[in-house]
Amino acid sequence: MQTLTADILPQTIRQRPADSYKGTYGHIVLIGGNQNFGGAIIMASTAAVYAGAGLVTTLTDPSNQGSLHARLPEAMFADYHDSDLLTSLVQGANVVVIGPGLGTDATALGVLKRVFGLVTAQQTLVVDGSALTMVATHDLNFPDVPLVLTPHQMEWQRVSGVKIADQTEAANRTVVDQLKATVVLKSHHTQIYTANATYENPLGTPAQATGGMGDTLAGMVGGFIAQFKPTDQAVLAAVYSHSAIAEELAQTQYVVLPHQIATALPTFMKQHAAK
Amino acid sequence: MQTLTADILPQTIRQRPADSYKGTYGHIVLIGGNQNFGGAIIMASTAAVYAGAGLVTTLTDPSNQGSLHARLPEAMFADYHDSDLLTSLVQGANVVVIGPGLGTDATALGVLKRVFGLVTAQQTLVVDGSALTMVATHDLNFPDVPLVLTPHQMEWQRVSGVKIADQTEAANRTVVDQLKATVVLKSHHTQIYTANATYENPLGTPAQATGGMGDTLAGMVGGFIAQFKPTDQAVLAAVYSHSAIAEELAQTQYVVLPHQIATALPTFMKQHAAK
């Protein structure tokens, strides 16, 4: 297992070409936020915007439209019950993030299945949170597309069948290779399994142990993938940045709020981008 | 009566263990905020989140969903009219705070009675504001669980039957012992009655004399209890922190806004946590 270092940042966060436009930086669609967990998809979308994604659309329950725009006018909104709109938005995206605050009811399952049926090999799909739980519960197959999973250890147990106590690198690797996915296994020291290697994130602070941190990370992962190649490197840089910002904030804060990590991104990324 | 000092802070606000996760810091449910007083439960919830509670769910009138998420995406939302959801959320919580902006109508009374019937000895219940008034008006019995009450003097008169002019330490102590509750009696110099001792808070500024201060304190009390043991010490540290932050802000402000106390918590707690 390799230990991530700050070197991943300038290797990944490129200097933007002068002659570029918003389309250069991807169209990311984030899907989640039912009537109870709207904050989750707002935090994920905020992270995607502040990471620099070119265009961001949030597919969520309509009860979240107002609070989304009140916090983040830069995001576009769509009602995830509207199948035609969902279809066209997913088809037009480079990156699809599904899961933050999605819940596990019939609506959520319907949305998840539809998205799994729509994405293609030209797109990257990030699956997070309750979407992972539903895959396990309903025995769904992940679509055969570039795939990133961001489970915490219990969600990974559900998806992989490997109990938390048995989640060794070897055991995880076997499942990762079967799934043909990049897996971000979130824990005290998050591990990232790519096709060719396994990495451990040495950073992380208990000040991050608060609801919404995972949603913010999922949005960052999506936002980095939308901009930076190859995908695995984008994932590594997102994970490292998330913890590095948290550690900086934890110098002066007992607890770090997830939305603070998102708003710190533009400055952090400028400091660590390739010169 | 003992006078609180800043020593209560490092004795209570522990250094977080490196290998911890959001579940380590409790799941707190806050119940209140009718169609008129939504701001109260938003302020209480904000205080709980910024104090560092691991997971925070706000049970309130649905008209407050949007403003809750617009201010605080970190909180989860539930409609307090949904009995099944209320039941499962209360049952899954470590700490329940009821009262801020709850009002006293039939809906509020129904919610209060239901919550009183659900909580168990494994949970801590914080009762604040109009919930206290309803206990007195409708002659309810507090449930036999770890209990914290946060009345101002008039609410205490209603609950205890002791008139404000007669609220001596001895008179209050008699009722406190009957109720088997920890009581935070809010006034110019707030008193805290625990099972074994009585404390006076020497801090406090008239710049705090503004609507919403009590709601913020109730949320802080809940957030501290969710993280720190024993409960009485958590309550003492929350009361002390609330006033200490207000005094700091009042150095440069004629009035201190309640939400400012919440947002100052992460930095204040870092400064005063155990090293």
Added chain:
Amino acid sequence: MQTLTADILPQTIRQRPADSYKGTYGHIVLIGGNQNFGGAIIMASTAAVYAGAGLVTTLTDPSNQGSLHARLPEAMFADYHDSDLLTSLVQGANVVVIGPGLGTDATALGVLKRVFGLVTAQQTLVVDGSALTMVATHDLNFPDVPLVLTPHQMEWQRVSGVKIADQTEAANRTVVDQLKATVVLKSHHTQIYTANATYENPLGTPAQATGGMGDTLAGMVGGFIAQFKPTDQAVLAAVYSHSAIAEELAQTQYVVLPHQIATALPTFMKQHAAK
């Protein structure tokens, strides 16, 4: 005509007594904000809260509930269509501000007439904006209570019958004495007519010439009256503070946003309060 000076500030903004509570600083009710002009009553309410009023309730169209709490959880909300609630809230207030964003339709007129019928000599009524226009249009009589009017020159023309070109001190004084009101006549250099004297505000900057400044002033006037005696002095201090803050901000800003004046109040008032 006397020219206001900064002396009015420490003469009016008292040091708060240590043993005080939110009730000491008044309950102010602000009424306005129809479906089109909700921002106006939000700005006025914000000014009242940040000026230090003890309790603030905003009576407005229900479509403004969410945005009010999203910006200002410290305010309580009530639907101004609810006559019973309006009645009890107005009866329980020390100060009533009516007009910001109220509009001039049938609902607005009904609310205005009801409020005029409810207020008593123990309360102070501040009449602003479209409420003044309706008084003129519908030939209403102001109630015989302590009364503060905050017209701009065109509104004063409507109420007083004195054309803008003819609004000399003498002409204004005649009407002011008939109305038995304190009148804040807003213009480049605002004039304040009290029962015994006339004052001119020497401050003011064209950076203030933007929609919402008057709404903010109305809220400040209400917030100062709720706390400081006598009423005329509170009005003078509010007018002076409003312009003094604007001038400070205009040192570095081409335009001053009305909400910025409200948020600057706590610090400004601390600097200029009696020592």
Added chain:
Amino acid sequence: MQTLTADILPQTIRQRPADSYKGTYGHIVLIGGNQNFGGAIIMASTAAVYAGAGLVTTLTDPSNQGSLHARLPEAMFADYHDSDLLTSLVQGANVVVIGPGLGTDATALGVLKRVFGLVTAQQTLVVDGSALTMVATHDLNFPDVPLVLTPHQMEWQRVSGVKIADQTEAANRTVVDQLKATVVLKSHHTQIYTANATYENPLGTPAQATGGMGDTLAGMVGGFIAQFKPTDQAVLAAVYSHSAIAEELAQTQYVVLPHQIATALPTFMKQHAAK
């Protein structure tokens, strides 16, 4: 083609006369923001307010009322489905901006046609975003009024019939002269075509390449036109300011958020206004 310099700023951003009021700085109406793109009209309106426009009214879908006021209480709201209200507001405006987030459905088309039929030669009309697309798709004629278009290159292709690869100065000039419009052709180095000259903006940073930048520019263009004469100079100063602020922010940020440009306006304009 002339290259814009910072000289355009003090030439345009005048010192405000001491004796002025909000009416001096124009009434601007911004029209856009359907149920999916509400953030766009919020960003445009924010830019108009922070640029210093005297009065700002936002005509949009009613689902955006709450988030508009939550972010920007200084703006007034109107439902763009209300034809009578739209008519009176457009007739009372000095400047009309149509397009940000308007979309291209039947409602949008109806609103666009109605506005085109209402504006007069005494007003300036700014046409942006999807409004430009609809002009091309439905073969509409622009009204014969002072006209500013703010297309990006693809929108200009649709409106002008000149393909992006063929958009030379000469080709563009021919169409501009036919349209009798001032055209802001947005690209890496934005070009501005007035009746008499063509300008290139030397500024701009790839940190600006994010959704919402154009909406913010449209609002700034409207806000500058409302205050500064002649119109062409106002447009040039708005374009230059937009990029200059972005470049400043990009010194320390990897990506610049559109709303940050708006909130930086008051300070930027003060620094560069005529002394």
